Amino acid sequence: xxxxxxxxxxxxxxxxxxxxxxxxxxxxxxxxxxxxxxxxxxxxxxxxxxxxxxxxxxxxxxxxxxxxxxxxxxxxxxxxxxxxxxxxxxxxxxxxxxxxxxxxxxxxxxxxxxxxxxxxxxxxxxxxxxxxxxxxxxxxxxxxxxxxxxxxxxxxxxxxxxxxxxxxxxxxxxxxxxxxxxxxxxxxxxxxxxxxxxxxxxxxxxxxxxxxxxxxxxxxxxxxxxxxxxxxxxxxxxxxxxxxxxxxxxxxxxxxxxxxxxxxxxxxxxxxxxxxxxxxxxxxxxxxxxxxxxxxxxxxxxxxxxxxxxxxxxxxxxxxxxxxxxxxxxxxxxxxxx
Amino acid sequence: xxxxxxxxxxxxxxxxxxxxxxxxxxxxxxxxxxxxxxxxxxxxxxxxxxxxxxxxxxxxxxxxxxxxxxxxxxxxxxxxxxxxxxxxxxxxxxxxxxxxxxxxxxxxxxxxxxxxxxxxxxxxxxxxxxxxxxxxxxxxxxxxxxxxxxxxxxxxxxxxxxxxxxxxxxxxxxxxxxxxxxxxxxxxxxxxxxxxxxxxxxxxxxxxxxxxxxxxxxxxxxxxxxxxxxxxxxxxxxxxxxxxxxxxxxxxxxxxxxxxxxxxxxxxxxxxxxxxxxxxxxxxxxxxxxxxxxxxxx
Numbered sequence: 001x002x003x004x005x006x007x008x009x010x011x012x013x014x015x016x017x018x019x020x021x022x023x024x025x026x027x028x029x030x031x032x033x034x035x036x037x038x039x040x041x042x043x044x045x046x047x048x049x050x051x052x053x054x055x056x057x058x059x060x061x062x063x064x065x066x067x068x069x070x071x072x073x074x075x076x077x078x079x080x081x082x083x084x085x086x087x088x089x090x091x092x093x094x095x096x097x098x099x100x101x102x103x104x105x106x107x108x109x110x111x112x113x114x115x116x117x118x119x120x121x122x123x124x125x126x127x128x129x130x131x132x133x134x135x136x137x138x139x140x141x142x143x144x145x146x147x148x149x150x151x152x153x154x155x156x157x158x159x160x161x162x163x164x165x166x167x168x169x170x171x172x173x174x175x176x177x178x179x180x181x182x183x184x185x186x187x188x189x190x191x192x193x194x195x196x197x198x199x200x201x202x203x204x205x206x207x208x209x210x211x212x213x214x215x216x217x218x219x220x221x222x223x224x225x226x227x228x229x230x231x232x233x234x235x236x237x238x239x240x241x242x243x244x245x246x247x248x249x250x251x252x253x254x255x256x257x258x259x260x261x262x263x264x265x266x267x268x269x270x271x272x273x274x275x276x277x278x279x280x281x282x283x284x285x286x287x288x289x290x291x292x293x294x295x296x297x298x299x300x301x302x303x304x305x306x307x308x309x310x311x312x313x314x315x316x317x318x319x320x321x322x323x324x325x326x327x328x329x330x331x332x333x334x335x336x337x338x
Numbered sequence: 339x340x341x342x343x344x345x346x347x348x349x350x351x352x353x354x355x356x357x358x359x360x361x362x363x364x365x366x367x368x369x370x371x372x373x374x375x376x377x378x379x380x381x382x383x384x385x386x387x388x389x390x391x392x393x394x395x396x397x398x399x400x401x402x403x404x405x406x407x408x409x410x411x412x413x414x415x416x417x418x419x420x421x422x423x424x425x426x427x428x429x430x431x432x433x434x435x436x437x438x439x440x441x442x443x444x445x446x447x448x449x450x451x452x453x454x455x456x457x458x459x460x461x462x463x464x465x466x467x468x469x470x471x472x473x474x475x476x477x478x479x480x481x482x483x484x485x486x487x488x489x490x491x492x493x494x495x496x497x498x499x500x501x502x503x504x505x506x507x508x509x510x511x512x513x514x515x516x517x518x519x520x521x522x523x524x525x526x527x528x529x530x531x532x533x534x535x536x537x538x539x540x541x542x543x544x545x546x547x548x549x550x551x552x553x554x555x556x557x558x559x560x561x562x563x564x565x566x567x568x569x570x571x572x573x574x575x576x577x578x579x580x581x582x583x584x585x586x587x588x589x590x591x592x593x594x595x596x597x598x599x600x601x602x603x604x605x606x607x608x609x610x611x612x613x614x615x616x617x618x619x620x621x622x623x624x625x626x627x628x629x630x631x632x633x634x635x636x
Binding site for chain 2 (some may be wrong): 010070076078101102103104105107109110111113115117118119120130131133136178220248327
């Protein structure tokens with residue numbers, strides 16, 4: 001695993017006029033509801049501890065009101081924390097002064113918004129250039145960069161259109177290009193694809209994964225859609241009522257949900273589609289002499305015909321074609337039945 | 339005094355004390371204006387010079403040239419050939435009926451008032467949008483400016499500066515500046531919060547946010563304010579003429595006092611013609627500024 005890029009420690013956020021005062025009460029276990037009814041303060045984040053690895057996609061998931069949008073806004077401090085620290089490359093973001101914070105936002109983070117938040121009075125190229133023009137980068141250079149990113153997201157020829165002349169999917173491509181144009185090392189995506197219709201959403205997810213292969217940004221991606229989380233996330237954090245209830249890989253979340261809330265979340269997921277052979281195979285199996293085999297990192301669904309047709313256990317090879325174990329119909333049946 | 343009497347007659351202050359109260363305030367103000375009137379008048383001298391220069395420029399230039407310049411401005415503002423032709427006829431008729439000089443006076447004072455209102459009003463509006471406290475302080479002042487009968491605030495202005503162009507200018511600005519202030523404030527406050535958050539996320543500082551996001555997005559609303567300001571300035575032309583401002587207001591005033599119906603009507607129609615030209619040009623210019631809002635999907 002790569003080194004930690006973002007380290008969030010003991011982060012609390014309470015909304016209200018007198019938020020600091022209630023930290024001890026929340027520490028001692030006062031619930032979100034009690035804080036609201038008794039003291040009229042809203043508990044946004046409750047003791048969040050999270051490490052995000054460099055160059056990974058960290059998905060943060062939860063229902064609305066769970067604090068996920070609040071959490072992502074602490075990374076670039078669009079929301080001030082009540083207590084706790086956010087370390088990025090060992091620099092504490094919560095301690096930056098005003099001008100340091102502007103510098104940080106200009107150079108280190110890019111953000112993509114749920115409802116695009118493009119500048120309606122600027123054409124596409126000016127939108128994409130916004131972050132660069134804020135940094136007073138020379139016009140020729142920023143033009144080249146903007147054109148490069150417009151090309152990357154497939155919007156060639158739309159440079160001089162205005163945002164409301166574009167469809168939702170295209171607008172969000174502009175949003176993505178705008179966030180990438182300043183070449184930040186951290187990309188914050190706040191329900192970036194939630195407002196798009198399903199086909200375009202899938203398309204955008206694929207495009208993001210494709211871009212990420214070369215970009216290798218550290219991406220924090222907020223979503224309430226589990227399928228999206230499983231598809232994109234190297235790791236997935238699940239928030240409930242401002243608390244981080246589980247943080248793990250897709251496999252961890254599916255195979256061992258931390259509590260009822262997570263269990264409810266994942267109950268309708270098609271496990272065969274998400275999990276890989278290695279999550280369910282039998283590592284102590286013995287190699288047989290049949291020619292049929294599956295690979296360790298294949299996903300289960302794509303191997304289903306092979307596994308189901310085979311009379312006996314199937315060999316599993318790793319990517320160097322070395323035998324590592326076997327898989328049977330029973331292994332598959334086990335994960336499909338719950 | 340019996341109890342029933344108390345409920346029937348309002349317990350007012352005595353006539354004598356009220357007289358002293360009014361007299362002492364009037365006296366104090368008179369002394370103030372005698373003491374500082376000249377100094378305050380001197381402050382406005384540059385404006386006066388400019389006003390006189392501008393009026394003379396419009397009146398002394400050859401009239402075809404003035405009409406040509408006005409028509410060019412009308413066309414650039416509205417991009418409408420019909421409005422330009424209509425303006426041409428209106429101006430020719432105004433000249434033909436002998437109102438050219440007065441019309442130029444009115445155009446000059448309205449122009450200067452509008453520019454001063456914009457120059458003062460937009461920064462005040464920005465300050466108001468920036469802080470709720472400033473807004474709470476300025477709003478009641480604007481209410482007073484808009485509802486106080488103009489004659490009432492003309493009294494101290496005339497006492498201080500005498501009769502002439504500058505008091506007229508002040509009276510017009512006091513009456514006409516509130517819409518531009520209010521609508522600048524409103525326009526900036528109406529800017530989408532998410533768009534502002536995006537500007538924040540990219541590290542825009544306050545000034546960058548103001549000039550690159552807030553003002554451009556508020557511009558159509560601000561333009562509605564400018565349009566209102568021009569209209570209200572024109573509406574003040576007759577009242578301003580009572581304190582010695584030359585222009586279309588003076589013949590109207592003369593017509594009222596002498597019951598010259600046709601004279602009043604002609605000059606009134608000239609004011610209407612100016613109003614329509616100013617209104618249509620500024621409105622269609624404002625509309626063009628928000629073209630990005632009406633753009634259709636392709």
